[in-house]
Amino acid sequence: MPAALTRVTSFTWLGVDVGGRRKGFDLALVDDRRLLRLANRLDRRQAIEFVERHRPAVVAIDSPRSCAPDGHTARDCERQLAVAICGIRWTPDIERVRASRYYGWIVEGLALFGALTTRGVDVIEVFPTASWTRWHGQRAARTRAAWSLEALGELGLAGIPGRTNQDQRDAIAAAVTARQYALGLTETIGEIVVPAVDRDRWPPKAPG
Secondary structure: HHHHHHOOOOOEEEEEOOOOOOOEEEEEEEEEOOEEEEEEEEEHHHHHHHHHHOOOOEEEOOOOOOOOOOOOOHHHHHHHHHHHHHOOOOOOOOHHHHHHHHHHHHHHHHHHHHHHHHOOOOOEEOOHHHHHHHHOOOOOOOOHHHHHHHHHOOOOOEEOOOOHHHHHHHHHHHHHHHOOOOOOOEEEOEEEEOOOOOOOOOOOOOOO
């Protein structure tokens, strides 16, 4: 990345796309105008070190910050979001989460939430698909890749690489949602922070 794009301002926001232990975390750091950093496939220790090094104002994590109550197969906020905005994968109770390898990414996300919270970091739960939907409308028949690429181009961020994968795009969406959260341009559905419906104020036009 060119040197001009590597300077980190005092006000930055971080988005985290969560994978399982083998896949790791994808991170995107933004300020009010540009993408400053992309970091791929970090383990939990490296992700925490990234936060401590760059000290973002808010960290937005694309992963549940809690599980469903004992004996339940989903959280109420997930059911509400599915009705109001878009589909979402259910998070069952902690016993089911720990018993299945499928939920390994949730275990990693829960551990990252816990580690950052104990360090005094302002951390929120987000769901990038809901963010993309609020910014760009329903995906409909488009592929997820084409849809999120279109939405990414509307965010007004400088410094976006010519090529990005879905995990990187979702990390960027999480970071921009964190920025909106700091600006009071979000609403919460239970624990999940989503962009507010206000197309006149968001997204901003690209710089220049």
